Amino acid sequence: MDFKRSEIMDQLPKQYFAHLVKTVNELKNTGADIINLGQGNPDQPTPPHIVDSMKSAVEKYENHRYPPFRGHSYVKEAAASFYQQQFGVELDPEKEVCVLFGGKGGLVEVSQCLLNKGDTALVPDPGYPDYWSGVALAGGQMEMMPLIKENHFLPDFTEVSAESLKKGKLMFLNYPNNPTGAAANKEFFEETVKVAREHDLCVVHDFAYGSIGFDNKKPLSFLETEGAKETGIEIFTLSKTYNMAGWRIAFAVGNASVIEMLNLYQDHMYVSIFGAVQEAAATALTGSQDCVEELVQMYEERRNTLIKGLHSIGWQVEAPAGSFFAWLPCPDGMTSDETAELLLHEAYVAVAPGRGFGEHGEGYIRVALTEEKERxxxxxxxIKRCLGDRGTHSGAWHHSQP
Structure with missing residues (x-):
């Protein structure tokens, strides 16, 4: 017997990258040596001191029972301490910190907390597709904010219609940015706070790559901006900073009313996260950050290797300012799907087509720095062997090989 899905389920966006994953796996099963740069999955292990903390915590009897609904106080205090030390931001651990089942969960949940059916969310384009999922589940609608090279991949609020700003309840931002690798500056966040105040918008800053900035430039937290806590929240995950993607723990910080909504929503959904994972997270946040510095150095070396290599074969690309992604313009005359398909089937290099991140992602591919330098x-x-002749003979590529 097949049951009919709800209308909300039918409104969910299609998982654009499912086809890519399926194709990559099929090629791998034939014995092909695929260099997979298409997914944002950290390739390094969790640092040993965090793993050791988890091992010890697993044996504790108290962690075998239900944890407090809203998380242990110590992990919320650790998050507040981390924000104070890293960004100079003061947080009330009980009122301004919410423990999350990974950043993705919080990004989807916040739409359920703030949007009624028909309400508008302002969403970056290109952007992380799970913003769309949360809005769809809430029955909301999206107003896309184009991120274009000419504006350094920052949204231009003057281009957002007055009606959308009036109807808007929620604005998603993400810097360092996935997929473009762009960074935000102080002036942009100040403008964001101004717009949010004027239009009663709740800003949700997805800070997934908040520790990964290059060229000695530390990424800015939205909450460092005066008035930011009045106008929104920030979501920080341990997945990227500490290679804890499989551990599924993150936190939302900022506006107390939104934090309370998230906590209340989760009261009805979960009984918090396994206590041993919370202990490990506290260890990560309050312990030595040398592992983070080493991680950022590794990604920067990989970035430099990739960008230098692409420049050497004539592909004119820009180095990302942060995250572990590079955003590469497609060869002239090729779509993002065509470029990705060509590289996968002829070069056995998997990349993510920009179209999967929104209309304004067309014309680009996203490459993850999640392989060793040699790879x-x-x-x-x-890529040189695959695209070289096309560039030479068709002008499809800015070719400058000797």
């Missing part, structure tokens, strides 16, 4: 060098060589 990135090999990827460049494969």
């Amino acid at each position: 990135l060098e090999e990827a460049v060589e494969r």
